Amino acid sequence: MPKISSDADIAALTHWTRSDDGIWIRRSFRFRDFSEAWGFMTRVALLAERMDHHPNWSNVWNTVEIALSTHDSGGLTAKDVALAKAIDALLA
Numbered sequence: 001m002p003k004i005s006s007d008a009d010i011a012a013l014t015h016w017t018r019s020d021d022g023i024w025i026r027r028s029f030r031f032r033d034f035s036e037a038w039g040f041m042t043r044v045a046l047l048a049e050r051m052d053h054h055p056n057w058s059n060v061w062n063t064v065e066i067a068l069s070t071h072d073s074g075g076l077t078a079k080d081v082a083l084a085k086a087i088d089a090l091l092a
Contacts, residue, residue, distance in 0.1 A: 009081045016084050019067075023075045024056075025084060029064040029091075037062050043090050051086065053079045 010018050016025045031037040037059055044066070048054045056067040066087065068080040 009078070010076070013081065013084050013088070015088070018076075024067045024069045025076060025080055026065070026067045027084070027087075029066070031062045031064070034061050037064050040064060040090070044087055047086055047090065048083065051079070051083055053083050055083065055087075 007018065010016065010025060013025065013027075016027045018025055029037070029040065031040060041057070041059060041064055044055065044057075044064075053068075053070070056069070058065045068083055069075060070077040070079050
């Protein structure tokens with residue numbers, strides 16, 4: 001899958017930011033507590049498994065940090081944009 005060459009697709013993801021090196025998109029999510037954050041991570045894990053595209057992420061209490069990149073392609077692809085949109089839809 002080709003890398004995304006413009007910022008247009010990324011700009012459409014209103015809460016995601018592109019890393020300075022252009023290889024990742026990132027978003028931070030805050031929840032009421034650990035249980036809510038963990039529940040969100042479970043939903044994202046099931047979604048990522050279905051899409052066969054897995055995030056780099058971390059969790060500290062009520063905060064989940066997600067970073068997306070397509071490792072096989074060495075940077076951002078349409079798979080990252082699609083997963084970001086699907087993650088955002090979980091919160092809608």
